[in-house]
Amino acid sequence: MPPILPMSTAYHHGDLRAAALQMGMERIENQDHPDLGLRALARDLGVSATALYRHFPNKDALLDALALEALGRLGANQAKAARDAGGGRNGFIEVGITYVTWAVENPALFRLIYTRVEKVDFDCDPTEMGEAFNQLRAGIAASMPEGMSAEQRNVAALHAWSLVHGLAMLILDGQVEYDPEMVRKTVVMTDFRPA
Amino acid sequence: MPPILPMSTAYHHGDLRAAALQMGMERIENQDHPDLGLRALARDLGVSATALYRHFPNKDALLDALALEALGRLGANQAKAARDAGGGRNGFIEVGITYVTWAVENPALFRLIYTRVEKVDFDCDPTEMGEAFNQLRAGIAASMPEGMSAEQRNVAALHAWSLVHGLAMLILDGQVEYDPEMVRKTVVMTDFRPA
DNA sequence: CGAACTATGATAACAGTGTCAACATTGCAT
DNA sequence: ATGCAATGTTGACACTGTTATCATAGTTCG
Numbered sequence: 094m095p096p097i098l099p100m101s102t103a104y105h106h107g108d109l110r111a112a113a114l115q116m117g118m119e120r121i122e123n124q125d126h127p128d129l130g131l132r133a134l135a136r137d138l139g140v141s142a143t144a145l146y147r148h149f150p151n152k153d154a155l156l157d158a159l160a161l162e163a164l165g166r167l168g169a170n171q172a173k174a175a176r177d178a179g180g181g182r183n184g185f186i187e188v189g190i191t192y193v194t195w196a197v198e199n200p201a202l203f204r205l206i207y208t209r210v211e212k213v214d215f216d217c218d219p220t221e222m223g224e225a226f227n228q229l230r231a232g233i234a235a236s237m238p239e240g241m242s243a244e245q246r247n248v249a250a251l252h253a254w255s256l257v258h259g260l261a262m263l264i265l266d267g268q269v270e271y272d273p274e275m276v277r278k279t280v281v282m283t284d285f286r287p288a
Numbered sequence: 289m290p291p292i293l294p295m296s297t298a299y300h301h302g303d304l305r306a307a308a309l310q311m312g313m314e315r316i317e318n319q320d321h322p323d324l325g326l327r328a329l330a331r332d333l334g335v336s337a338t339a340l341y342r343h344f345p346n347k348d349a350l351l352d353a354l355a356l357e358a359l360g361r362l363g364a365n366q367a368k369a370a371r372d373a374g375g376g377r378n379g380f381i382e383v384g385i386t387y388v389t390w391a392v393e394n395p396a397l398f399r400l401i402y403t404r405v406e407k408v409d410f411d412c413d414p415t416e417m418g419e420a421f422n423q424l425r426a427g428i429a430a431s432m433p434e435g436m437s438a439e440q441r442n443v444a445a446l447h448a449w450s451l452v453h454g455l456a457m458l459i460l461d462g463q464v465e466y467d468p469e470m471v472r473k474t475v476v477m478t479d480f481r482p483a
Numbered sequence: 484c485g486a487a488c489t490a491t492g493a494t495a496a497c498a499g500t501g502t503c504a505a506c507a508t509t510g511c512a513t
Numbered sequence: 514a515t516g517c518a519a520t521g522t523t524g525a526c527a528c529t530g531t532t533a534t535c536a537t538a539g540t541t542c543g
Contacts, residue, residue: 105491105538131530141493143531148491152530211462226463251455251464252477256447259454267406268421269446282447284479301521326501338502339521347501 110148112138117159125265127205129156153209157222160209163202164225170195171232178236182285185236189257189280190273192233196261197271203261230254238285249285256283305343307333312354320460322400324351348404352417355404358397359420365390366427373431377480380431384452384475385468387428391456392466398456425449433480444480451478 106112116138121127131152135142149155171192178187196203210222234250241249260279263269301307311333316322326347330337344350366383373382391398405417429445436444455474459466 109491130528132528142529143494144492146531207457207461207463248470248473248477251458251470252451252474255454255458255474256451257454258458259450259452259456260446261454262402262457263450263453266402268402275443275446278443279447279450282443282480285477304520325499327499336522337500338523341502342520 106138106140106144109138109140109144113145113148113155114158114162117155118162121159121163121201121205122199124201127156127159127201127208129159131155156205157209160205161221161225163199164206164210164222164229166199166202167192167195167206168225168228168232171229175232175235180236181238185238185253185283186277186280188232188236189253189283190276192257193261193264193276193280194273197264200265204265241285252285253283256280301333301335301339304333304335304339308340308343308350309353309357312350313357316354316358316396316400317394319396322351322354322396322403324354326350351400352404355400356416356420358394359401359405359417359424361394361397362387362390362401363420363423363427366424370427370430375431376433380433380448380478381472381475383427383431384448384478385471387452388456388459388471388475389468392459395460399460436480447480448478451475 113134117129117134120129120134120137129152131145132142135145145155149158171188174188174191175184178184210226230250233254234246237246237249237253257280260269260276264271269275308329312324312329315329315332316324324347326340327337330340340350344353365386369383369386370379373379405421425445428449429441432441432444432448452475455464455471458464464470
């Protein structure tokens with residue numbers, strides 16, 4: 094039976110898993126790319142590299158856990174934006190801008206999410222990750238205009254997601270310089286009026 | 289003075305630089321991610337790992353060269369699509385679909401381009417890379433509808449690029465399954481009619 | 484309370500990587 | 514022919530992720 098409360102000694106760390114995730118998160122937050130080394134991380138934690146293997150089967154699993162945390166933050170951010178902005182055209186615009194802004198402010202976390210997500214089936218619990226992504230999708234879908242067929246709404250949601258995702262990526266990759274005005278203009282240009 | 293024609297011996301390879309680029313390209317083409325190892329590549333070339341350092345200052349430079357080649361292919365593909373499809377709304381649709389399709393068919397090359405491009409200032413010739421990107425942009429811009437102000441055309445081009453780039457990325461990252469019909473519908477939904 | 488068990492840590496080692504310094508071989512030019 | 518520059522090789526260093534083995538401490542139970 095696992096202990097309810099963590100133990101803390103000079104030898105035993107206390108709650109290494111949580112500490113590793115927190116420090117990993119801090120390290121990634123202050124980067125542009127999610128470059129995380131197991132040994133380097135362990136060093137900063139004052140612990141041997143192999144100690145982490147008691148809490149994660151391998152490096153990928155650790156990164157997956159961090160990606161899940163990052164995705165949770167992004168999803169919550171989007172959900173809040175969708176709530177604040179309401180639905181309809183205006184809602185979509187604000188939600189879209191929020192997506193790009195979060196990506197610009199958290200480049201490495203944003204990258205981590207989409208770098209890790211394709212390997213989810215192997216290392217991480219696909220249910221959790223799927224749920225987190227459903228929440229993200231829900232935030233976007235909630236901002237779609239009404240008076241559309243279900244299929245049209247789906248296509249519109251994919252269109253919207255693609256637009257802001259691509260814009261964020263192009264900014265992060267240095268292809269277009271970040272300019273809030275430009276972002277707004279680009280998102281505003283989207284119009285879901287039926288042809 | 290460097291020799292005009294390559295030499296070829298058991299000891300001297302002949303044209304290692306070209307061979308490395310070609311084999312690197314082949315290796316990446318058959319992958320989903322541009323994972324390239326210097327030593328592994330050298331092994332397959334039947335040459336010692338350090339021999340590559342006579343032709344590239346480091347691994348990043350090699351990857352940059354490959355990225356430049358990949359970008360050239362993508363740019364040519366887009367230019368041809370723009371030429372074939374003509375301008376206007378229909379042109380944009382076809383050019384956009386071409387972009388996504390190329391990305392799906394060359395996932396690792398597509399990734400390589402945007403993974404490497406931000407480090408261009410350091411290792412690779414920024415002019416070449418910039419030129420190749422300008423060509424790509426030109427292909428997209430050529431498909432923008434006329435009768436817009438210059439600024440509107442710029443915004444529209446960014447909008448279009450973001451849309452197809454994001455759609456391609458989401459497909460490559462396994463977030464939406466590739467379906468040509470869905471891609472077409474998503475791109476077609478774009479409408480640049482002035483509000 | 485003491486002994487066994489489990490959870491968690493540390494060390495040593497292996498294979499792999501990118502990279503550098505030193506040395507070897509070849510072709511070209513004077 | 515000799516010397517130089519281009520090119521390739523070997524050996525080493527520091528680093529990485531990972532595993533096997535051993536050490537320590539907290540928990541549980543007779």
